[in-house]
């Protein structure tokens with residue numbers, strides 16, 4: 001069952017989303033070559049706590065950290081470590097979640113460290129564009145697979161591949177709710193979208209084939225062929241007026257704030 005959220009619930013998720021938008025903004029300049037992925041994780045955790053929110057991933061099915069940090073051929077669910085150092089030319093996937101008064105937000109982006117080859121930058125651009133296109137499908141009356149198809153059609157038009165093994169999801173009082181949102185499929189299928197649905201849409205895109213495998217740590221998903229992978233994600237509310245990206249500061253209502261007790 002897809003749980004519809006009230007305006008009050010969406011307001012709480014908007015507050016959680018704005019905390020994450022602040023984290024993303026900070027990480028764009030904070031993350032540098034030479035830093036360990038654990039240093040980044042500790043910074044994210046401190047930021048979330050300073051904002052008055054709770055971390056969402058730590059302890060989730062035993063995941064040991066606040067952020068998932070996945071470098072180069074790692075697709076998702078990389079575990080931060082003091083031994084794993086960021087290097088010039090890496091692409092670093094940063095997947096973030098937090099909770100405000102019991103409501104979750106979830107987002108991700110992939111950051112190039114210094115200069116990367118043009119085709120790698122294109123991988124990042126096309127993945128982000130595919131998310132933007134999917135978000136534009138989040139309107140009452142569209143079908144769920146219209147979202148999926150928007151991702152796949154854009155990605156494959158540029159010669160990249162869509163990961164099949166992981167999907168987007170509904171989100172609310174739990175990190176993962178129904179429906180599952182594949183990043184591939186024909187349009188016009190699945191449930192009709194309705195105002196009050198909140199969806200975490202998260203294309204995972206590779207330069208090579210779409211197959212992935214899980215490393216011995218039980219979490220880190222890597223491309224089977226070792227090709228680079230990108231991941232972008234936003235938490236999006238379906239409203240009567242179209243999509244509202246909750247994990248973005250852009251377009252945030254002027255009254256919105258992450259301050260305690262000051263929800264819009």
Ligand code: MG
Pocket residue numbers: 106107168169200202233
């Ligand atoms: Mg997610």
